[in-house]
Amino acid sequence: MSQIKRVAIVGGNHGNELTGVHLVKKFQQYPNLINRASFETLALLGNLKAIEEGKRYIEKDLNRCFTNQGLQNPQLSSYEDKRAKEIQQILQPPNQPFADVIVDLHSTTANMGLTLIFCDMHPLLLRLGAYLSSINPLVKVCINQESKENGFLRSLCELGFVIEVGAVAQNILNAELFQKTEQLIYAVLDYFEECNQGNIPQTSSPLTLYKYIGTVDYPRSSGGDIQAMIHPQLQFRDYEPLNPGDPMFLTFAGKDIFYEGESTVYPIFINEAAYYEKGIAMYLSQKYQEIV
Numbered sequence: 001m002s003q004i005k006r007v008a009i010v011g012g013n014h015g016n017e018l019t020g021v022h023l024v025k026k027f028q029q030y031p032n033l034i035n036r037a038s039f040e041t042l043a044l045l046g047n048l049k050a051i052e053e054g055k056r057y058i059e060k061d062l063n064r065c066f067t068n069q070g071l072q073n074p075q076l077s078s079y080e081d082k083r084a085k086e087i088q089q090i091l092q093p094p095n096q097p098f099a100d101v102i103v104d105l106h107s108t109t110a111n112m113g114l115t116l117i118f119c120d121m122h123p124l125l126l127r128l129g130a131y132l133s134s135i136n137p138l139v140k141v142c143i144n145q146e147s148k149e150n151g152f153l154r155s156l157c158e159l160g161f162v163i164e165v166g167a168v169a170q171n172i173l174n175a176e177l178f179q180k181t182e183q184l185i186y187a188v189l190d191y192f193e194e195c196n197q198g199n200i201p202q203t204s205s206p207l208t209l210y211k212y213i214g215t216v217d218y219p220r221s222s223g224g225d226i227q228a229m230i231h232p233q234l235q236f237r238d239y240e241p242l243n244p245g246d247p248m249f250l251t252f253a254g255k256d257i258f259y260e261g262e263s264t265v266y267p268i269f270i271n272e273a274a275y276y277e278k279g280i281a282m283y284l285s286q287k288y289q290e291i292v
Helices: 018-029 048-055 079-091 122-135 145-149 175-196
Strands: 006-011 040-043 101-107 115-117 139-143 159-168 207-216 228-230 247-251 256-258 265-268 282-290
Touching: 006 018, 006 079, 006 175, 018 040, 018 101, 018 175, 040 079, 048 079, 101 175, 115 122, 115 175, 122 139, 122 145, 122 159, 122 175, 122 207, 159 175, 207 265
Parallel strands: 006 040, 006 101, 101 159, 115 139, 139 207
Antiparallel strands: 115 159, 207 282, 228 247, 247 256, 265 282
16 A cells, blocks of 8 residues: 555535534644644645635535536636635645545534545545444444545545534534544544554454435425425434335424335435535435445
8 A cells, every 4th residue: 555645634614514623723723633753634624714604605515616627617716616726726736745635524413423424435445444433333434436526525535535423503513523523533643644654453343334325305395395304203313224114204284204215225414404405305325334
């Protein structure tokens, strides 16, 4: 395995997700916390204007602005498109080493615990996920292979990934989740340090993965108005099995709407506040195990 030379920790891609914002500010103030002997670590704030205004974004979602086409298009003039180009210049400076790893910090109103989201089945990331979940059973690992084309920040490098933490409300700091995220980041950095030294930590148990298979929207009227809510029996039950015939939504009149799929799935990002505008009530995933 080639040496990891630069690691970037980015918080505040969404300005109202304060866990990442304040962790990055802490790391900027106390860089010794993230310094490791064998690589450089950069702490970077993402959407500066949105952070200042306490919003997810100003004009458009910054975490959808990192497509190759968008980054190469000088005509795109929104604040987020310009900021995406600035971030790319920082992480991929001309004629200088690129960031080998991007750790993109996010928080969610869904009950996702400590979740790692990978773009693909990169062997090093899978080993990292297996190690972290073996030392902390709260860690879950998701694979979203479609995300490489969706303009996410993590797609800028081969070893880019997200740490998604919840449930925590927007524009709120949760001390317990803040500390758990901080400790997880240190474990990630220590893992890469050990790898650079040739001491790759080994795990004996298989890695449990949750692979995205699609999204589900809220039931809506012909005019687009939401007609039902997440069912109380499903709310906050991310990563738990949803079986055919289980209640999924509850109409405003109190009628149950049931899951009509043919097989058991595992919903995640259930009732994420930021996804209402995207037409997503939850992601569905398949659960399986991988030997790494």
